[in-house]
Amino acid sequence: MFENRPKRDAEVVFVGRSNVGKSTLMRELTGHSKFNTGKKPGVTREPNHFDWAGESFMFSDLPGFGFMSGVEEERREAIKTDIVRYIEEHADKILVGVLVVDGKSVVDIIDRHTGEDSIPHDVEMFYFLEELGIPTVVAVNKMDKVDDRDERLNDLCDRLGLYPPWEQWKGDTIAPIVAKRGQLEPLKEALRHHFHEAKRDDLLKFVK
Numbered sequence: 019m020f021e022n023r024p025k026r027d028a029e030v031v032f033v034g035r036s037n038v039g040k041s042t043l044m045r046e047l048t049g050h051s052k053f054n055t056g057k058k059p060g061v062t063r064e065p066n067h068f069d070w071a072g073e074s075f076m077f078s079d080l081p082g083f084g085f086m087s088g089v090e091e092e093r094r095e096a097i098k099t100d101i102v103r104y105i106e107e108h109a110d111k112i113l114v115g116v117l118v119v120d121g122k123s124v125v126d127i128i129d130r131h132t133g134e135d136s137i138p139h140d141v142e143m144f145y146f147l148e149e150l151g152i153p154t155v156v157a158v159n160k161m162d163k164v165d166d167r168d169e170r171l172n173d174l175c176d177r178l179g180l181y182p183p184w185e186q187w188k189g190d191t192i193a194p195i196v197a198k199r200g201q202l203e204p205l206k207e208a209l210r211h212h213f214h215e216a217k218r219d220d221l222l223k224f225v226k
């Protein structure tokens with residue numbers, strides 16, 4: 019179990035497969051450079067907690083899940099179990115869960131892993147957050163690599179059980195971004211929406 023969580027009364031958690039660009043996103047969002055980026059997949063094994071808006075609120079970058087080359091299946095499962103436990107344990111403090119996906123490959127990966135009795139990690143995580151009542155934003159990263167933008171985003175909505183067209187989910191649930199270039203406005207808009215809904219207008223100014 020992850021041991022290093024600072025005591026804070028509110029947080030936003032970031033989850034996603036390895037190598038989707040989560041660290042890049044955190045760095046761009048917070049302006050902080052401590053996040054590991056561009057190393058081999060799986061570099062983030064413990065959560066990175068980043069204080070924000072003073073002492074009461076933080077962003078938490080949880081370890082990447084799913085396939086990582088050089089990491090054994092058993093270890094990958096253990097990491098996922100830790101992520102799930104962390105979220106369950108702190109659900110009442112989590113204002114928003116951000117599921118980061120790679121816009122270019124997410125639909126193919128979901129389709130490849132959908133079976134009679136298997137559910138892909140991304141879909142599972144999305145439902146899991148929803149079940150816990152945690153407002154969830156899907157940050158669809160690497161949109162610079164996607165040509166058929168609307169089609170891809172509609173397919174993704176379909177796989178997540180969200181009725182297409184994707185535009186209806188803009189502003190609160192589906193946020194296409196290019197973390198590498200700092201193009202994060204759809205995600206910031208969704209975060210502001212959920213902060214407002216959670217009656218935390220005091221936090222709005224921190225995601226301008």
Ligand SMILES: Nc1nc2c(ncn2[C@@H]2O[C@H](COP(=O)(O)OP(=O)(O)OP(=O)(O)O)[C@@H](O)[C@H]2O)c(=O)[nH]1
Binds near residue numbers: 058
């Ligand atoms: N094309 C493109 N590449 C990106 C974007 N954002 C991140 N990347 C690249 O994706 C790779 C992985 O980025 P990271 O930020 O290290 O990914 P991560 O999800 O933190 O990876 P783990 O540490 O394994 O969890 C790097 O080579 C980044 O430069 C983006 O918006 N577009």
